[in-house]
Amino acid sequence: MRVLLTVAAEKPHFLGMVPLAWALRAAGHEVRVASQPALAPVVRHTGLPFVPVGRDHGFWRTMKVFDLHDTLNDAPLFGRVTAPDDEVSWEYLLEGYRTVVPWWWRMVNDPMEQDLVAFCREWRPDLVVWGSVSFAGAIAAQACGAAHVRYLWGADIFARTRRRFLARMAEQPAAEREDPLSAWLGARAARHGVEYSETLVHGQATLEQIPASLRVPTPHDLTYLPMRYVPYNGRAVVPHWLRTPPERPRVALTLGTTLMGQDSGGKALFRALLEGLADLDVEVVATLPAHEQDALGPVPANTRLTEYVPLHALAPTCDAMVDHGGWGTVLTGLAYGIPQVIVPSWFDDPMLADMLADGGAAITVPHRAMTAETISRSASRLLDDPSFAQGAAGVREAMAALPSPAELADALVGLTRG
DSSP states (O other): OEEEEEOOSOHHHHHTTHHHHHHHHHTTOEEEEEEOGGGHHHHHHHTOOEEEOSOOOOHHHHHHHTTOHHHHHTOTTTTTTTSOGGGSOHHHHHHHHHHHIIIIIHHHHHHHHHHHHHHHHHHOOSEEEEETTOTHHHHHHHHHTOEEEEEOSSSOHHHHHHHHHHHHHHTSOGGGOOOHHHHHHHHHHHTTTOOOOTHHHHOSEEEEOSOGGGOOOOOTTSOEEEOOOOOOOOSOOOOGGGGSOOSSOEEEEEOTTHHHHHOTHHHHHHHHHHHHHTTSSSEEEEEOOHHHHHHHOOOOTTEEEESOOOHHHHGGGOSEEEEOOOHHHHHHHHTTTOOEEEOOOSTTHHHHHHHHHHTTSEEEOOGGGOOHHHHHHHHHHHHHOHHHHHHHHHHHHHHHTSOOHHHHHHHHHHHHHO
16 A cells, blocks of 8 residues: 655644654554655654655744734634634624635645645555645545545644634524635646545544543544554654753653744743753753853753754653643653643644643643743642552553554555555
């Protein structure tokens, strides 16, 4: 079977797909990855064959130029995912789609759509696995007759929001109905002889890597294929010091790659978090790229500042983590039962942080409430109260019970034959 994995050029979104890609290769299937040229170095380091398609998107550049990050901090369209239905209005949903479709989804998909369709028609994959918002993958799959599934990085806020939107739209007078997503996606699909349907939005099935406690309510008519989250953080060498048990409790501090690489506010947050942990009797392992370390200046005496260390190797040696709440970072920690202090940055990070706090596996500290004192107090509480480690261990057990990527590979073969 030929399998194509495709995602817009976003490193965190792709890395989560790698264990499945290698499971498929180990099962004897031919696997390729297609994305915009900027992702080439990341894919090459995984050992997977890469096909560059289209041109690089300008999402982050546009965010900076037009100062859209502050707007998206409020997560238009998705900020009320966990709210009851009667608190989510038609006006809120419509305005959200009007913002998200042109400023995010169209921006990352349009530059690769034509070339991706052409490649699929040439290579003829049997299955296309596409990232949550990489709708060009769904178009390309249907244009070449392949089966296709959607890959989620976390909870399916997209399907829950879409179903709410369609229900609210049906309540409006016919002359006042508007659907920015189907208008854009339908026009793009039609260029390749593909008729619009909601399958282009949700896929024929959805891969979901989270336990039930982290799910959001989703439509019952959609097919979900659960898969165990297997931590993968890219090519790395495990340093010698990491193989030596720490003499004091160890706390990992990381803000992931996107926040530090694209947002200047991430650097200020990093410094504030270090200051909050400075007076604790712990070893803080803080990961920061070399070019950012000089600008950071002196660090507290209890801090080991390192350029890079694989989080899946660091987390098992830790007693706690302090992070921004990104799904990849949080799930990697939870895979080893590590409780976390989360200062959620944007989009769905606050939702995830609240879910874990409600389940007793984390403490969430909102940005506006964050000070060195609140971080110190939260980290101390996390380390002193064993119930947080117990809560994280419960999530770890639920994650471990999900089917492995190898088991899911067999299910995907069945999907192509159906």
